[in-house]
Amino acid sequence: MASITIRDVTKSYAKSQVVHGVDLDIASGDFVVILGPSGCGKSTLLRMIAGLEEISGGEIAIDGTVVNRLEPRERGCAMVFQNYALYPHMSVAQNIGYSLKVAGVPAAERTQRIQAVARILELEPMLDRKPAALSGGQRQRVAMGRAMIREPKVFLFDEPLSNLDAKLRVQMRSEIRKLHRRLNATSVFVTHDQVEAMTLADRLVVMNGGRVEQVGTPGEIYKRPASRFVATFVGAPAMNILEGVVELDGLSLLGGSRRLPVPRVGLPVGAKVAMGIRPEAVRLVAPGSQGALNATVDLVEELGAGRVIYVDLDGAAFSVVTSETVHPAAGATVGLKISPDDMHFFSSETGARLDVFKASMPVPAH
Amino acid sequence: MVERTPILNFITHLVLFLGFVLAVAPFVIVAIAASHNLKDVNDVPMSLLPGGDFWVNIKTAWTTANLGPKLLNSFIMAAGVAAGKVVISALTAFSIVYFRYPGRTFIFWLIFVTLMLPLEVRIVPTYAVVANVLSPYQTILDVTGLTWLIEKVSGVQVSMSFGLLNSYSGLILPLIATATGTFLYRQFFLTVPDELTEAARMDGAGALRFFIDILLPLSRTNMAALGTIMFLWAWNQYLWPLLITTDQSHATAVTELKQLIPNVGGAPEWHIAMAGTLIVMLPPLIVVVAMQRWFVRGLIATEK
Ligand SMILES: Nc1ncnc2c1ncn2[C@@H]1O[C@H](COP(=O)(O)OP(=O)(O)OP(=O)(O)O)[C@@H](O)[C@H]1O
Ligand SMILES: [Mg+2]
Numbered sequence: 001m002a003s004i005t006i007r008d009v010t011k012s013y014a015k016s017q018v019v020h021g022v023d024l025d026i027a028s029g030d031f032v033v034i035l036g037p038s039g040c041g042k043s044t045l046l047r048m049i050a051g052l053e054e055i056s057g058g059e060i061a062i063d064g065t066v067v068n069r070l071e072p073r074e075r076g077c078a079m080v081f082q083n084y085a086l087y088p089h090m091s092v093a094q095n096i097g098y099s100l101k102v103a104g105v106p107a108a109e110r111t112q113r114i115q116a117v118a119r120i121l122e123l124e125p126m127l128d129r130k131p132a133a134l135s136g137g138q139r140q141r142v143a144m145g146r147a148m149i150r151e152p153k154v155f156l157f158d159e160p161l162s163n164l165d166a167k168l169r170v171q172m173r174s175e176i177r178k179l180h181r182r183l184n185a186t187s188v189f190v191t192h193d194q195v196e197a198m199t200l201a202d203r204l205v206v207m208n209g210g211r212v213e214q215v216g217t218p219g220e221i222y223k224r225p226a227s228r229f230v231a232t233f234v235g236a237p238a239m240n241i242l243e244g245v246v247e248l249d250g251l252s253l254l255g256g257s258r259r260l261p262v263p264r265v266g267l268p269v270g271a272k273v274a275m276g277i278r279p280e281a282v283r284l285v286a287p288g289s290q291g292a293l294n295a296t297v298d299l300v301e302e303l304g305a306g307r308v309i310y311v312d313l314d315g316a317a318f319s320v321v322t323s324e325t326v327h328p329a330a331g332a333t334v335g336l337k338i339s340p341d342d343m344h345f346f347s348s349e350t351g352a353r354l355d356v357f358k359a360s361m362p363v364p365a366h
Numbered sequence: 367m368v369e370r371t372p373i374l375n376f377i378t379h380l381v382l383f384l385g386f387v388l389a390v391a392p393f394v395i396v397a398i399a400a401s402h403n404l405k406d407v408n409d410v411p412m413s414l415l416p417g418g419d420f421w422v423n424i425k426t427a428w429t430t431a432n433l434g435p436k437l438l439n440s441f442i443m444a445a446g447v448a449a450g451k452v453v454i455s456a457l458t459a460f461s462i463v464y465f466r467y468p469g470r471t472f473i474f475w476l477i478f479v480t481l482m483l484p485l486e487v488r489i490v491p492t493y494a495v496v497a498n499v500l501s502p503y504q505t506i507l508d509v510t511g512l513t514w515l516i517e518k519v520s521g522v523q524v525s526m527s528f529g530l531l532n533s534y535s536g537l538i539l540p541l542i543a544t545a546t547g548t549f550l551y552r553q554f555f556l557t558v559p560d561e562l563t564e565a566a567r568m569d570g571a572g573a574l575r576f577f578i579d580i581l582l583p584l585s586r587t588n589m590a591a592l593g594t595i596m597f598l599w600a601w602n603q604y605l606w607p608l609l610i611t612t613d614q615s616h617a618t619a620v621t622e623l624k625q626l627i628p629n630v631g632g633a634p635e636w637h638i639a640m641a642g643t644l645i646v647m648l649p650p651l652i653v654v655v656a657m658q659r660w661f662v663r664g665l666i667a668t669e670k
Pocket of ligand 2: 042043044158
């Protein structure tokens with residue numbers, strides 16, 4: 001078990017900088033998930049922790065020891081790769097035990113530890129097989145075993161589940177979670193799949209363009225996204241964003257064509273803001289109801305448990321998740337009811353969250 | 367797209383068959399000639415029905431040219447070249463693909479250039495070096511005036527000499543230093559996924575460990591392919607062994623075949639020459655047949 005401290009870490013390649021000053025504290029035993037779109041530098045950051053990539057600037061410390069200049073093997077990290085990276089010519093047992101062999105652990109002890117790991121991962125029947133004779137999920141487990149056997153201080157995962165089919169991914173997800181509970185080793189898990197991120201993380205790190213946008217528990221990040229990027233990136237379907245201007249008694253939306261009553265405490269009149277609302281926080285009401293926005297239904301997506309209704313709001317796309325038994329047909333007009341408590345505000349310029357003091361005072365409706 | 371129609375099938379097989387006949391016909395004629403006696407082999411045209419003297423001719427060829435020791439020499443040389451080539455190529459390709467160091471590109475191009483300068487082109491300087499391996503160093507000393515200095519100071523005349531003529535090393539070493547194998551390995555190493563290298567690093571394996579434990583086992587088929595090709599190539603070398611083996615003890619089978627070829631004024635013993643050829647052809651044939659399965663897989667190099 002170990003804590004990881006990342007201080008102002010940057011990474012530059014010959015022509016471009018891809019990680020811009022990342023600061024991160026990972027507590028001992030935490031399961032941290034780094035989430036971000038493709039190309040945002042997640043893998044690069046992870047690989048800098050692992051020692052596979054040189055650190056251009058800043059400092060990474062594991063358990064208080066700065067590891068910038070240490071070889072991967074000296075850092076006490078184990079890594080699970082996206083494509084598993086199993087040695088094709090070695091059997092499962094040899095794959096799992098290779099790091100011990102390199103470390104000079106005697107054969108008897110090696111066998112015993114391989115057996116123990118194989119038992120946990122249910123790999124015992126296939127220890128003599130080559131990776132080519134395994135299914136995707138089994139290969140994944142071998143890769144996990146190879147990391148586990150070293151009893152590392154830190155587990156690093158780079159999108160280890162992205163090559164599995166949906167069902168297996170869910171299953172491996174819970175196995176990784178169980179394993180973490182059992183070993184309680186500090187883990188850093190990189191993914192661009194937000195469901196994976198939300199379900200696995202003790203703490204979630206959202207990255208974008210080589211910067212950390214927000215760090216927090218999955219709940220915090222869902223409920224209080226720190227930026228417009230985080231708001232739209234986390235949650236599916238994505239949060240609806242409507243551009244607007246703050247007025248004395250509300251919000252003028254979409255170039256003035258719509259108005260919404262909002263608590264404007266803390267927002268200066270005339271400020272340009274982006275108002276965000278989660279699709280699942282919008283309620284469908286009869287068109288023309290008081291305080292509701294009228295919109296035209298574009299498309300209805302059936303999810304089984306509920307449905308996603310895509311509507312058109314004066315040209316702006318907007319989605320609503322509903323589990324109610326309303327069946328609006330495409331082309332129908334519906335009313336959208338948005339509670340002020342569910343609104344998020346972001347600066348139109350910087351995208352940063354604007355904190356609104358949500359007084360529960362009666363707001364005059366329009 | 368691969369089309370499969372009976373007519374196309376027939377045509378492809380016909381083409382293959384013609385090619386086969388073309389390739390194998392000279393071989394058959396050699397074998398038939400080797401079975402005739404002196405009179406029949408000189409008939410014009412030579413009878414294409416096999417004669418009855420095959421084993422007699424083989425025996426005569428074997429003893430006349432003293433092929434036993436020569437075949438052994440050839441085998442040592444070819445095996446040495448093949449093994450040396452496999453080792454040297456793997457190491458150079460490993461260095462070029464997996465390490466970043468100053469001058470790497472320069473070294474790469476140096477190796478590349480040797481492709482354009484085969485042994486035949488640089489045979490005179492190569493001969494000079496093999497005749498005295500230390501001559502380049504002697505030259506350096508001479509040119510820089512160090513020889514003179516040392517002689518003045520210590521009274522000792524520096525003259526280094528270490529010749530490789532008439533030795534197995536002299537036969538083998540100059541044939542090892544070529545680039546083809548390096549490129550074959552380089553292509554293969556480039557297809558090995560980076561993640562594998564990184565996994566090995568995470569497992570604590572250093573460069574050499576990775577090379578021995580991971581890369582070499584993965585390139586087994588490449589080694590077999592390269593080894594086979596180089597064995598054949600070295601076995602068939604003529605010019606180089608001819609040049610540096612002034613003494614019978616190190617002559618190779620291929621060069622010694624000339625003893626069997628009838629001289630002007632000698633009896634036209636072509637049946638003996640053909641029998642000798644057959645004997646000398648046999649070992650490479652055995653190697654190819656034995657290695658064929660590996661060899662083909664290594665050249666297509668899809669197995670990873
Ligand atoms: N060797 C390199 N040279 C130059 N740029 C690189 C190099 N490796 C990565 N990059 C760039 O660094 C950025 C971050 O790459 P990284 O692999 O960390 O992305 P990622 O967040 O892991 O994306 P993904 O989800 O697709 O794996 C990318 O824009 C990529 O083009
Ligand atoms: Mg990545």
